[in-house]
Amino acid sequence: MGIEMSGLTVQLLDIAAGALLLTAVLVVWRRELSVILRVFALQGVALAGLVAVLASAQRSVELGLVALGLLVLRGVVLPLLVRRSLAGAGPVRRETTPMLNVAASLLAAAALTLLALAVSVPLVALDPSPATRAVPVAVAVVLIGLMVMVTRRHAVSQVVGFLLMDNGITAVAFLTTAGIGLLVEAGIALDVLLVAGVLHVLTGRIRETFGDTDLSALRELHD
Amino acid sequence: MNPVEFGLAAAVAVGLAGTVAALLVPRPARPGVTGACVAVAGALGLTAGIAAVTGVTWSVHLPAVLPLAGVDLAVDGLSGVFLAVAGAVAVAAGIYGIGYARHGLDGRAVQAAFPMFVLSLLLVPAAGGVGTFGLCWELMALSSLILVLAEHRRRPAVASAGLWYAVMTHLGFVAILVGLLVAAGPADGGSFAAIRAAAPGLPPAVAGLAFMACLVGFGSKAGIVPLHAWLPRAHPEAPSHVSALMSAAMVNLGVYGVVRVGIDLLGGGPRWWWLLTLAVGAVSAVYGILQAVVAGDLKRLLGHSTTENMGLVLVGVGACGLFTVDGEAVLAALALTAALLHVIGHAAFKTLLFLSAGSVLHATGTRDLDALGGLRARMPATTAAFGLGALAASALPPGTAFVSEWLLLQSLVHGLPAAGVVASIVLPLGVAAVALTAGLAVATFVKAFGVGFLARPRGSGAAGARESPPTMLAGMALAAAACVGLAIAPMLVLPALAQVAGTLTRTGPPVSGAVTIELDGVAGAMSPVLLAAALVAGCVVVVVLVRVSAARPARRETRLWDCGGGPLTERMQYTATSFAEPLQRVFDNVLQPVQDIEVTHHRESQYLVEAVAYRRRVPDRIERRLYEPVLAAVAAWGRAGRRLATGSVHLYLGFGFAVLCGAFVMLVVTR
Numbered sequence: 018m019g020i021e022m023s024g025l026t027v028q029l030l031d032i033a034a035g036a037l038l039l040t041a042v043l044v045v046w047r048r049e050l051s052v053i054l055r056v057f058a059l060q061g062v063a064l065a066g067l068v069a070v071l072a073s074a075q076r077s078v079e080l081g082l083v084a085l086g087l088l089v090l091r092g093v094v095l096p097l098l099v100r101r102s103l104a105g106a107g108p109v110r111r112e113t114t115p116m117l118n119v120a121a122s123l124l125a126a127a128a129l130t131l132l133a134l135a136v137s138v139p140l141v142a143l144d145p146s147p148a149t150r151a152v153p154v155a156v157a158v159v160l161i162g163l164m165v166m167v168t169r170r171h172a173v174s175q176v177v178g179f180l181l182m183d184n185g186i187t188a189v190a191f192l193t194t195a196g197i198g199l200l201v202e203a204g205i206a207l208d209v210l211l212v213a214g215v216l217h218v219l220t221g222r223i224r225e226t227f228g229d230t231d232l233s234a235l236r237e238l239h240d
Numbered sequence: 241m242n243p244v245e246f247g248l249a250a251a252v253a254v255g256l257a258g259t260v261a262a263l264l265v266p267r268p269a270r271p272g273v274t275g276a277c278v279a280v281a282g283a284l285g286l287t288a289g290i291a292a293v294t295g296v297t298w299s300v301h302l303p304a305v306l307p308l309a310g311v312d313l314a315v316d317g318l319s320g321v322f323l324a325v326a327g328a329v330a331v332a333a334g335i336y337g338i339g340y341a342r343h344g345l346d347g348r349a350v351q352a353a354f355p356m357f358v359l360s361l362l363l364v365p366a367a368g369g370v371g372t373f374g375l376c377w378e379l380m381a382l383s384s385l386i387l388v389l390a391e392h393r394r395r396p397a398v399a400s401a402g403l404w405y406a407v408m409t410h411l412g413f414v415a416i417l418v419g420l421l422v423a424a425g426p427a428d429g430g431s432f433a434a435i436r437a438a439a440p441g442l443p444p445a446v447a448g449l450a451f452m453a454c455l456v457g458f459g460s461k462a463g464i465v466p467l468h469a470w471l472p473r474a475h476p477e478a479p480s481h482v483s484a485l486m487s488a489a490m491v492n493l494g495v496y497g498v499v500r501v502g503i504d505l506l507g508g509g510p511r512w513w514w515l516l517t518l519a520v521g522a523v524s525a526v527y528g529i530l531q532a533v534v535a536g537d538l539k540r541l542l543g544h545s546t547t548e549n550m551g552l553v554l555v556g557v558g559a560c561g562l563f564t565v566d567g568e569a570v571l572a573a574l575a576l577t578a579a580l581l582h583v584i585g586h587a588a589f590k591t592l593l594f595l596s597a598g599s600v601l602h603a604t605g606t607r608d609l610d611a612l613g614g615l616r617a618r619m620p621a622t623t624a625a626f627g628l629g630a631l632a633a634s635a636l637p638p639g640t641a642f643v644s645e646w647l648l649l650q651s652l653v654h655g656l657p658a659a660g661v662v663a664s665i666v667l668p669l670g671v672a673a674v675a676l677t678a679g680l681a682v683a684t685f686v687k688a689f690g691v692g693f694l695a696r697p698r699g700s701g702a703a704g705a706r707e708s709p710p711t712m713l714a715g716m717a718l719a720a721a722a723c724v725g726l727a728i729a730p731m732l733v734l735p736a737l738a739q740v741a742g743t744l745t746r747t748g749p750p751v752s753g754a755v756t757i758e759l760d761g762v763a764g765a766m767s768p769v770l771l772a773a774a775l776v777a778g779c780v781v782v783v784v785l786v787r788v789s790a791a792r793p794a795r796r797e798t799r800l801w802d803c804g805g806g807p808l809t810e811r812m813q814y815t816a817t818s819f820a821e822p823l824q825r826v827f828d829n830v831l832q833p834v835q836d837i838e839v840t841h842h843r844e845s846q847y848l849v850e851a852v853a854y855r856r857r858v859p860d861r862i863e864r865r866l867y868e869p870v871l872a873a874v875a876a877w878g879r880a881g882r883r884l885a886t887g888s889v890h891l892y893l894g895f896g897f898a899v900l901c902g903a904f905v906m907l908v909v910t911r
Contacts, residue, residue, distance in 0.1 A: 116890060132901065135908040163900065167893045175889075 034151040036063035061091030102217040117168040133157035158185030244298040247288025255281040258355030275338035282330025285362040292320025314368025317740035322365035326489040333481040336715025357383035370430035401473040408470040412460035419453030462494025465524040475543035480598020488587040518558025522673035524551030569747035570761035576741035578647035585640040589632035592719035596626040604701035609816035611699030630685035635678035638772035654762040
């Protein structure tokens with residue numbers, strides 16, 4: 018990235034990245050859906066903070082605007098949207114029986130973080146800087162998001178898993194490049210918003226049709 | 241303005257206008273508008289083609305039209321031949337389609353695909369680069385697929401035919417793309433001119449791979465055995481004017497591809513390329529006509545006959561390549577001239593035959609020859625048209641196919657003295673295959689015409705048949721005029737074709753003459769006009785002599801002798817099955833028909849027979865041996881794959897997760 022950062026900036030960046038990973042792990046740990054959503058909103062804030070730190074390091078107004086947009090979208094709009102679909106999703110407010118129990122999930126998250134660290138070594142080696150050193154954390158968030166999608170039964174936690182993954186991908190994008198342009202980011206944000214909207218409608222429909230949002234009950238999708 | 245440029249540009253404009261009009265115009269006027277647009281576009285394509293054949297060339301590069309590659313168009317004499325053929329067939333099919341489409345074929349998608357198909361047929365031979373060629377080829381495949389599927393609501397067989405066609409045409413396209421890209425690899429860009437310039441530097445193995453891939457791909461489009469399986473399925477199930485376009489214009493482009501890539505772009509090649517081409521051509525010709533002779537479905541019979549004729553054309557192309565390798569440029573040009581003339585002749589008579597078969601189907605509702613008959617009195621114009629087409633298709637004078645097959649035989653026979661060891665074995669076999677094909681073709685078309693149109697009706701559909709509307713008859717009349725013209729006066733087109741073939745084989749035109757076809761460089765001459773005149777004169781003399789000499793006994797009205805077994809019924813006539821039975825017996829080992837005779841005895845006595853049921857099927861052996869194992873393997877693979885798809889969302893997501901993590905672990909471990 019080639020941008021000199023002061024010690025304080027580096028520390029702030031590390032805190033933001035740490036918060037990103039911590040919130041991801043918290044999503045895996047907690048089973049109460051409303052708590053998960055709150056944690057997810059926190060992660061959005063952490064992501065926005067990460068981009069804001071990068072913006073201040075690069076003295077880029079454009080990136081600052083992107084950070085603001087991220088804060089609104091990921092810290093407020095998306096959590097609200099998911100919360101609304103949770104309100105309509107029926108009486109079950111807990112991820113009662115995940116495919117993988119919580120202890121095993123946490124171990125798996127730890128293993129995935131290790132894997133992310135190992136696999137990102139060449140990426141970091143390309144251009145060692147404080148920002149790229151945080152890339153493994155973002156990759157870990159992507160992997161944990163995917164794991165959440167695979168192991169959770171409730172439709173809302175699946176949506177959260179998807180959005181977690183997207184947060185991770187966004188973080189990787191900002192950490193590895195020198196900013197990806199306002200227009201591109203706006204496009205991606207719009208996409209994610211659209212996906213969240215579709216999933217919101219879909220959850221409602223699933224509940225209307227089957228009276229439940231447990232996806233493992235849907236077994237007729239093949240052929 | 242260059243006439244080729246004008247013709248092509250105007251054809252594209254009119255064709256696109258036809259497509260748009262088909263989408264906008266209300267249903268009653270739709271067939272008329274699209275039919276007229278197709279006919280006009282075809283006529284413009286025909287003029288462009290004729291201009292190109294007479295020596296006008298045109299090429300253009302439009303970088304802005306298509307991203308990355310741009311559009312390359314290049315029209316030379318060879319393109320012109322196929323451009324003109326496609327245009328001419330489109331004129332007849334377009335006019336015919338106006339009347340034909342009134343019966344449930346006036347839907348928006350079908351009518352819009354029709355001009356698009358014709359447009360792609362005109363653009364494929366005009367393409368001058370790999371990208372443009374692939375685009376037009378794919379457009380042709382897709383628009384023809386829509387047209388093949390036009391009647392899918394009426395018959396379930398249409399869907400299956402469409403599936404076969406879609407799969408085989410796309411696999412063929414993959415092969416063509418591989419071949420062209422391999423050839424274009426070392427070239428500077430994807431235009432044909434660049435490939436032609438770079439071809440001498442290709443290593444022999446690479447050139448061989450390119451040619452083989454192209455032969456497979458183009459061969460499957462031309463319906464060459466063993467890649468013919470789609471043809472006898474798709475041709476009968478498509479609407480008849482579409483069958484005519486497919487059989488008379490589209491399959492030609494397979495031959496065009498082989499000539500363009502093998503002879504023009506790659507500049508000839510080793511002997512084995514052309515021996516292979518000649519061999520598959522000869523096998524296709526014999527196998528196609530054998531299947532046709534036992535076919536009971538009128539349009540299926542015509543489809544098999546297409547395989548036969550494309551086989552004959554490939555024999556000519558293969559002979560041309562072989563002679564080029566041996567340095568016999570004049571013979572090579574002669575063989576290529578024969579092949580090109582056969583393409584044109586086949587287009588003319590196959591258009592006529594398919595259009596009149598469509599007229600029969602339209603009037604009787606059936607394609608089964610065993611249920612037809614007695615159409616001569618009810619549909620005189622259609623009967624005359626089919627009779628003319630049948631005569632043109634059988635290689636007898638004064639038929640259309642006779643001239644081209646004579647030229648082909650001349651080139652094969654004259655090649656013998658100069659031939660090496662391999663060629664001196666292959667060429668006589670080729671002559672034998674052409675001769676056998678010609679004989680069987682006569683039997684096939686005698687059967688189709690005699691059983692289908694003459695005698696008394698064998699079914700209720702045929703008994704209530706009515707003549708088709710004038711637009712359909714007009715389309716047939718155009719095709720008939722082309723057949724007669726090509727049969728009587730082939731010298732109208734032959735010098736231009738000879739010029740094209742001579743240019744491709746880097747020598748002069750091998751044929752000259754005005755009334756008589758005189759071969760240059762080898763001994764041989766023949767005059768179709770004089771031959772026809774002599775035949776007519778001979779017939780007249782025989783009729784007159786018989787009339788004069790035969791003593792005419794007094795006329796008596798009496799009942800026909802029926803051996804005392806009660807009045808003769810329609811069921812006692814020859815059927816298509818019984819007519820082909822002796823031939824089927826002769827070729828029993830090749831065809832391996834499945835027969836089933838069931839005798840029901842009378843209840844009272846074992847010695848009295850109540851009914852005899854006879855069932856016969858001639859399954860395609862090549863299909864059974866070659867395709868069924870492949871299809872079974874694919875199906876087994878699909879069943880195995882289905883076990884992975886249990887319907888669980890989590891499992892599907894888990895697959896992705898596991899693969900991603902696996903890939904990461906591999907990265908970490910192997911680095």
